[in-house]
Amino acid sequence: MSDKTLDFKQFRERVGDLRGREYWRSLEELSRSDAFDEFFQEEFPRQAVALNNGVDRRNFIKLMGASVAAAGLAACRQPEQSIIPYVRQPENLVPGKPMFFASAFTLGGIATGVLVESHEFRPTKIEGNPDHPSSLGASDAYMQASILNLYDPDRSQVVRRLGDTSTWSEFIAALQPVLTAAKTNGAGLRLLTQTITSPTLGAQIQQVLAMYPGMKWHQWEAVNRDNAREGAKMAFGNYANVIYDFTKANVVVALGANFLDEGPGHLRYARDFASRRRVRKATTAINRLYAIESSYTSTGTLADHRLRIKPSQMESIARAIAAGNGSEHADFIAAAARDLKANAGKSIVIAGDDQPAVVHAIAHAINSQLGNIGSTVLITDSIEVAPVNQLESLRELTTDMHNGAVKALIILGCNPMFDAPADFRFHEAMTKVPFRAHLGMYYDETAMLSHWHVPEVHSLETWSDARAHDGTISIIQPLIAPLYNGRSPHEVMGALIGGLDQSPYDTVRAYWFSKGGNEDTWKKWLHDGVMANSALPTRTASAAAPPATVEPGNLATGIELEIKHDPTIYDGRFANNAWLQELPKPQTKIVWDNVLLLSPKTADRLNVRPDDGDVNEKRTWIVKVAYRGVEIELPVWVVPGHADDVATVFFGYGRTHQGKIANNLGFNVYPFRFSDAMHGGAGVEIKKSDKPIYPIACTQEHQSIDPKIVRERGVIMAGTIGEYVKNPGFIHEDRGEKAAAEEENATMNPPYSYDPPAYRWAMSIDTSVCTGCNGCVIACVSENNIAMVGKEEVHREREMHWLRIDRYYKGDVDNPEVYHQPVPCMQCEQAPCEPVCPVGATSHSGDGLNDMTYNRCVGTRYCSNNCPYKVRRFNFFHYADYDTPSLKPMRNPHVSVRTRGVMEKCTYCVQRITAAKVTSERENRRIKDGEVTTACAQACPTEAIVFGDLNDPNSNVSQLKLEPTDYTLLPELNTRPRTTYLATIKNPNPEIRS
């Protein structure tokens, strides 16, 4: 304990309060020193530590703090501080002002443009790049959270040889004999990478392959698009890339496709889809969405009609839709088919990446029949450098490894030891390879078994490039020098080529200059974050329906297993990211865990449904899940709307070697993944296990949401377009607003005046287009330095998210409609929280915001008790991490990091408002509409959240508040919230009676 604090002192002495690049230089130096390394070997990062255990070091610090404070005055004395200016100040830097740099974030090799906020050259926040076709300014949870990965103290920091510290040069030296051997015959030399769209890296790899005759390059990712590729091949004859234009689509049929929340370009798709989804005074013609899926997805929640089926039924259903009639679900299929025909050329049938290739092919065939191809469905060449069937590619590799044909294996970023199909016995194969090198951000399962491990750079630390879902190219530029001596794949390739000294910068730059770039274009690319019109050209194609693979008659019987990647930690690569771990899973609201999903009926039939008592206490039962000879024990969770006889599991959990957060968390279900059935199959058996009870941290009480209660409280306002057309104000019938409006001055306190120069900040949230994707939640966490509390604390109902997304069910338990309702602070004009605070720590600002003054708060929690929306969050323990040095620079310097015993809540990002005010006031003008927005609104892919000034009658938000569908949460309390909602308006097909 003491020596740790010693390290901390040392660190402080060495780093001081340096600003800008120097800081990183010195941090780099430090990171080479032992003291620093030890420092990072600290136990469980505070980000996620469960704090209710004993008196640890932080509590000792607290003790000092408390006793000193108790002793009184001494606490008021300020410690001496020093200021350390630059020696030579960088040109464009204005100390205290953030700068934004365009770059790109890649997932599955596919780029999404980002703008990275940088304070004195420390990246602190990631936003979407408005100029990038896959983002248009939106960002998702992975993008936002990747900033935490950058600063993750658990990242691999040194080159390791057989686990011992080594150096890059030693690695290069060790590589030489292998390479010389391969020069003559490279058949034994193998390269395993993730999906690669980077032209530069692609060129390098091609160069390497050319240098070593016979050398093979394999690609593998656990979450891959093999089915999509094969489907495209079936339909169009080659690995074409299919992109969709939802702005033109009146009817969308999603075949197990969660296109609003997953896969390439989902941000863009969500934005486009939403643009046709909003009911306004002017526009009542909105699109219609049919979703066919097994477990509830974000897309399913927005669907006007949702069909629950077993995964194996998908093909027959797809064919039925193609044919226009089906044996089962006849009316649904018929109606959908008719709708499609009626909107030929203006409709989309889209299949999910998890669906078998044949379903994709059928979808393409239908689109081609309807003449959608060319209008709503666009075909381009593959955006990948070398599109392959990754499963087959890995199969080939492992077979060769088993046969001993592989002499040297170089792995770039993959983690096959964790995520390869179970039947490949990759561990065994791995041991047969004489030379194994691994490049990765973590010293993970694969690194453990490699002779050499090289730490990989984070995408914010290096130069590279990548293609977007439509092929648009972005240059990835670093925001910061590598924190932990990371190396980029370009450097490793450079090493194979032999150009040791070529930095990634030179490599990328050289490549593009050779492709006709020059200083000006280069500058422009970096500035814009995209290469103008580098999107791949679309081509016309037609597809015919493929032959049936399964006879619709003989479907698999019994319970089917559906295997999906985890909605928040992806394939496990984000398992060490506390933000994503504590992010409620979109449908279940579970955090820090993966569960087995069952429908109520199925659970009852198998008699594994937890008692309500258990559920109230947020506990569930552990069940034995047996599938193809593998048995795994999993906690069971019952979800309304889940398909009967389908058991859904999520892979990504159960990491053993990533970091202190990830390790031994949740349950590893990769053993269920067999190469012949990557997404599950029939024949799973579920029994109650002997260790029955398992605690689940879940941010929303599970069973208690009785639709009747929700209705009578007017929490969710929803209706159909039909009702709306009849009476636009239909949601307001028998609601309390009128009464509240009449009692305009029914208050003893003098009414506040918000006339200019004051502003009336307000927010409008359109629940029609909220997909519950959680982008806003993470954006808020990142912007406002919100602390993570860990599973224990969430289980005790103490999560700190300022913005939560409430999930409500409507209708019958078997196939209910799901509504998402993001709930930030309502910023009431008559706020119940304000008058009850004895020290005035929460007060009313001139703009009508409910200010929360952390440093004045003594923590009586009265405000939270009295808040009808329960949006206030209390620091029951010292949740914020004051100690881990690598996390300090990540924080937003314009937001206080809260301490123990203090209440906090959504502020409408008041730090942004203040900054904008200062700017506008300096120019003696008002803040323009759109000049300032909140983090959540900025991130939202569907622009469901709109923020602005009500004193400006033309502002977007003022207009939205005039919409007839605008409604207030709990209006009868007369709190007059500034945050209001737009009712969910669905567009069901009148032909289908549900």
Add this chain to the structure above:
Amino acid sequence: MRGARFHEELKQQSMAQIFHRSANTISRVTIFGAIFIVGFILWVIGGIIRSPFFTNQGVEREQPVPFSHQHHVAGLGIDCRYCHTSVETSSFAGIPPTQTCMNCHAQIWTNAAMLEPVRASFATNKPIVWSRVHRLPDFVHFYHSIHVSKGIGCATCHGRIDKMALTYQAAPLTMQWCIECHRNPELYVRPKDQVFNMSYVATDQATLGPKLVKEYGIQKLTACSTCHY
């Protein structure tokens, strides 16, 4: 009743005194004095927390280079913004990089011993570590730029820097002090062109103040979120 007391008194007369007469006075003094003693202690504490001991007001700090604002500002007439470059554009006024010092001291006083740390810094590329004079708590967010551009003079908060051989904190920087101006800006606002004038003295603040407040559109921002978030 009286009978009962009669018995009592008999008993007492038959007994020796426990306390000396003086006990009466002592007890009176202690009982009534207590009020004043407690009051006095509180008063002292109140004084201490307002004193430089806590506010650091007027405390001159040891600096690696005994930089004199008096000399540079009053003597040489260098404008504040020559060194504090970002004061008009950013929240942070900016501490000059060594480069700025060397702009002149590459030519003049090139081998003054006093300036050795500066030259060393420039040569070795190691920054000069100044000890901070004005420090606001971390939970206070202060923008220099807006104050400057709304006609609050440097000297209003930083005092007569041009008279400081070694820089010290002129104002107490307590919240009370901040909010005093936020409540009545008209008492402190000055013409924009006088902001960087150290020796500016308002001739008739009573009429000028309100006029400028109107002209510059200065608001009385006393909401907590003006500075705390």
Add this chain to the structure above:
Amino acid sequence: MSDIDQQSPVHEVRPTTQADKIPARFIPQPVLEPGHTFASVTDHISSIVLRRKMPIGWMIGFGISCVLLMVLGATITKLIFVGVGIWGINHPVGWGFDILNFVWWIGIGHAGTLISAILLLLRQEWRTSINRFAEAMTLFAVASAGLYPALHTGRPWYDYWLFPYPNTMGIWPQFRSPLMWDVFAVSTYATVSLLFWYVGLVPDLATLRDRSRSKVGRFIYGMGSLGWRGSAKHWHRYEHAYLLLAGLSTPLVLSVHTIVSFDFAVSQIPGWHSTFFPPYFVAGAVYAGFAMVLTLAIPARKMFKLEGFITMKHLENMGKVMLATGMIVFYSYITEVFYAYYSGNPFERYMMMDRIFGPYWKMYWMLILCNGLAPQLMWIKKCRSSAGWLLFTAMFANVGMWLERFVIIPESLHRDFLPSSWGMYHGTVWDWSMYIGSIGLFFFLLFLFLRFLPMISIFEMRTMLPEAQAHSEEGGH
């Protein structure tokens, strides 16, 4: 002079001869067993403090309460080092055992002043033998209560911000907040009760001073008695001061719990937001207070052989008060249900259904049993005049009042407006240790009091004696 005599409660004495004619039940029970003289009263009571060594019961009791006090110390230490998170509170339940026990203790703290002040003003002579005791209990209860608001805050070391004092921040606390009102109400109540109690002690301290053998004892009691010599002047002043304080503290009895109830009534949580909380809480407080007095007095009088002073009449009267106040409390419960039903407000209705049938239904029905049904026993003379039954009922009341606060505070919070943010609440081990610890503190102080101060007002008891009456009759008017 005569006005002073007015003060001394007048006890009517009948010639015994009439007793034959008058049926026994019309003869008021004496508040003091016959056969006592000035000397015997003084001897008996003061000897408890001065001569007789403490009974074994005291030894054991004191030992236990010391241990519990340690538990309290440990809990508070942990609380300050680690944070209020060690308790079961969460979102949405921001107040749990902390405020719950605060209200519970404050309630108990009511009996003392009520008995002393109001019954004094109402000339209820039977109060004399229990008022000292009850006042002491009040003080200690308030002490225990005070712990909670002080320590329930997230950053207790900043509690002083709740006091309006000129500060360098240039701001005041927020006077609109009921918590602010609490600060003043409780501190005032504590101060006045203390003064009242102390003034009442002065003459007895003098007696002890005079009778104690040890020098130290004489010195300390001497200090305390402020040079009391029982001169007519002293008595004159004394009577005035005592009456004055009685008048002063009477409104406080009502104000304190009224203001405590504002903590809830002023908010807008269904189950809190209710206009009839003040009378409801005050009645509950008196009920709780008398229950606690009984709980303590009955064993104490046995332990110290005080049946002669704390007679059945006292106990029975207290039983009656409990019955009356208990009925008010029960009535309030019924009214709450009616409000919920009649309001037509879905939130109120759900709150009530949740209390009665929700996850905490056991709590509610136990509450009805303890505070609704148990006191009905007091209708029966047999129960009313049996120490055992009284103790039994009192115990129920103590538990019942705790349950009442549980039902009101955490239960109203755990499911309020938005179903999405509902939650459950349970006290943790630290919640319990704090509670038990505060009970420890209470008894610790109480046992010290029993040991070092006369638990029954000696001089007032003497005025109960026929002799005293006789004297006062021949003299004066």
